[in-house]
Each structure stands twice: as structure tokens, then as C-alpha cells.
Amino acid sequence: MPELLKTGAFHAGVLALSFVMIYPLLWMLASSFKGPDEIWTNVSSLIPRRFTLQNYIEGWAGFGGVTFTTYFRNSLLVTIISTVASVFSSAVVAYGFARIRFAGRGFWFAVMLATMMLPVQVQIIPQYIVFSRLGWVNTYIPLILPHFFAAPFFVFMIVQFIRGIPRELDEAAEIDGCNRAGIFFRIILPLLKPALVTASIFAFYWSWDDFLTPLVYLNNPRLYTISLALRSFADPSSVTNWGGVFAMGTLALVPVSVLFVAFQKYLVEGISTTGLKG
Structure with missing residues (x-):
């Protein structure tokens, strides 16, 4: 009986903490269905007194003659290309560090790890100068x-x-006539599926939610991504349609939520097996 009570108390505590963590999302979802006169007067309740879809209609209409169809399309374009490029290039570099012996490999690996300690804000100014001189600002x-x-x-x-993948597979492929590229594409890459899916999920999240980079480089509203459009949708100099903001914010969470639910198994597998050397 004490063990049952302990288990019940544990699960009750986890459920309570989970509710606290997701409460802001639930509140935003509930507010997206409330009328403009109810959003800030019925704050404590998650159930709208009057259910309405007007916030989604007005929110999707966007601002400045640009609808959120454009913003979602822009975000998907940037996010998908960035995710594929980041994950594939990282896999190629990782294969070089893990399987190819070259002079200074440990030093360059340490240098690469050191770059993780640089804040993004430190890189913004030199990157902006380079891209500005190349004429790539507002693209x-x-x-x-x-x-x-x-x-x-x-x-x-x-x-x-990759270090957990037996080297015997590489040697067997070499005997069959595979070169470095063949080993990578035919042997290593297919076995990297959990790690690649995990990296893809993180890359998609970071690119989709990125606000600073579009803010620095984009000034044409037709090029705005979702994060920048949501910020511009809330106008501090006039009356803000908060219902539309909450509605579009809710829709902006749909792609990342679907991605997480669809590939959760691979995410857990990729994280749990990374670092285990076989």
C-alpha cells in the first residue's frame, strides 16, 4: 500500500508540473477562441464564454495587404532548406572527424567545439557587414x-x-570496392537515421522559431517569416488585435508540434544512443 501511494503521489506531482508548464500554451489556445472584449476580462478561465473563430479569420488576413499564407510559405521555405543543409553538412563533417585520420584532427575538433561557446550576438555584426557588402541584405x-x-x-x-558504428562495416565495404564517399552514403548514412532525425527536429525548431536573424536582415514585409510577422502584427503605436495574434501564434505551433509527435520515437532513440560506443 505505501508503494502504491508513493507511485500515485509521483504521478500526481508529474501531472501537476506538466500542467504548469503547458498552461501558457493552453491559455493562448483558449484566448484565440475568445472575443476581443473577453481576452483580458476572462483571464483566469480557459473556457471561452462565447466561442468564436473570428480571430483566425482576422489574423490570417495579416497586415499591409500581406496575408499569413505568405508568412507561412516564407517560413517553410527558409526552414526546410536550412534544415536539410545543416543536417547533411553536419553529417559530412562528422564523418570526417569520426572516420578519417588527418593531421590536427583533435585540434580542429576542439576548435569546432569552442565555437559553440560564442554567443550568436557576437557573430551578428561581422556577418551583417559581410552580407551587406555582398548586397544580400533583405534576401x-x-x-x-x-x-x-x-x-x-x-x-x-x-x-x-558514428563512433558507435563498428569499423568492421567500413572495412567490409572497402573490400567490396567502396571508396570514402561510397562508405558514407551506403553504410554510414543509412545507419545514422536516429541521429539525423534528432538533428533535423532541432534544426527545424531553431530555424522556425528564429526571430533575431530575420529581424536583422529582412525589411520587406513580403519576405517576413512567421516569428517576425507575429511581432509586427502587434503594433504598440495603435490598437493591437490580440485575438488575431494568439490565433496566429497557435497556428505557428502546429508544424513543430506535428513534427515532434510524428518523430518522437526517433528523437528519443537518437538522444539515448548518442555517445554509446559499441
């Missing part, structure tokens, strides 16, 4: 191009995963 190039040169966190994670 998607500054948002996408850096992802083609690997992400240190993903490289480190994938290196640890």
Missing part, C-alpha cells in the same frame, strides 16, 4: 547560407553516434 541568403557549413552541436552529436 533569404543570410538566413540560409550559414547552414550549409555545418552546425557544431550537430557535428558533435553525430560524431558520437
Whole structure:
């Protein structure tokens, strides 16, 4: 009986903490269905007194003649290209560090890890100067191009995963006539599925939620991503349609939520097996 009570208390505590963590999301979801006169007067209740979809209709209409269809399309374009580029380039670099012996490999690996300690804000000014002189400001190039040169966190994670793959597979492939590229594409890459899916989920999240980079480089409203559009939708100099903001914020969470639910198994597997050397 004491063991049953202990288990029940544990689960009750976990449920309570879970509710506290997701309460802001539940509140935003509930507020997206409330009328403008109810959002700030019925704050404590998650159940609208009058259910309405008007917030979604007005929110989707956007501002300045640009609808949220454009913003979602822009975000998907930038996020998908950035995710594929970041994960694939990181896998290539990780394969080099994990399987190819070259002079200074340990030193360059340490340098790569050291770059993870640099705050993004430190890199903004020199990057902006370079992209500005190249004439790439107000384009998607500054948002996408850096992802083609690997992400240190993903490289480190994938290196640890590759080290758990037996080298005998590489040797068997070499006997069959495979070169380095053949080993990577035919042997290593298929076995990296859990790590690649994990990296893809993180890359998608970070790119989709990125606010600072679009804020710095984009000034044309038709090029705005979701995060920047949501901020611009809330106008401090006039009356803000908070219902529309909450409605579009709720829709902005749908892609990342679906991605997490669909690939949760691979996410857990990729994290749990990274760093285990076989």
C-alpha cells in the first residue's frame, strides 16, 4: 500500500508540473477562441464564454495587404532548406572527424567545439557587414547560407553516434570496392537515421522559431517569416488585435508540434544512443 501511494503521489506531482508548464500554451489556445472584449476580462478561465473563430479569420488576413499564407510559405521555405543543409553538412563533417585520420584532427575538433561557446550576438555584426557588402541584405541568403557549413552541436552529436558504428562495416565495404564517399552514403548514412532525425527536429525548431536573424536582415514585409510577422502584427503605436495574434501564434505551433509527435520515437532513440560506443 505505501508503494502504491508513493507511485500515485509521483504521478500526481508529474501531472501537476506538466500542467504548469503547458498552461501558457493552453491559455493562448483558449484566448484565440475568445472575443476581443473577453481576452483580458476572462483571464483566469480557459473556457471561452462565447466561442468564436473570428480571430483566425482576422489574423490570417495579416497586415499591409500581406496575408499569413505568405508568412507561412516564407517560413517553410527558409526552414526546410536550412534544415536539410545543416543536417547533411553536419553529417559530412562528422564523418570526417569520426572516420578519417588527418593531421590536427583533435585540434580542429576542439576548435569546432569552442565555437559553440560564442554567443550568436557576437557573430551578428561581422556577418551583417559581410552580407551587406555582398548586397544580400533583405534576401533569404543570410538566413540560409550559414547552414550549409555545418552546425557544431550537430557535428558533435553525430560524431558520437558514428563512433558507435563498428569499423568492421567500413572495412567490409572497402573490400567490396567502396571508396570514402561510397562508405558514407551506403553504410554510414543509412545507419545514422536516429541521429539525423534528432538533428533535423532541432534544426527545424531553431530555424522556425528564429526571430533575431530575420529581424536583422529582412525589411520587406513580403519576405517576413512567421516569428517576425507575429511581432509586427502587434503594433504598440495603435490598437493591437490580440485575438488575431494568439490565433496566429497557435497556428505557428502546429508544424513543430506535428513534427515532434510524428518523430518522437526517433528523437528519443537518437538522444539515448548518442555517445554509446559499441
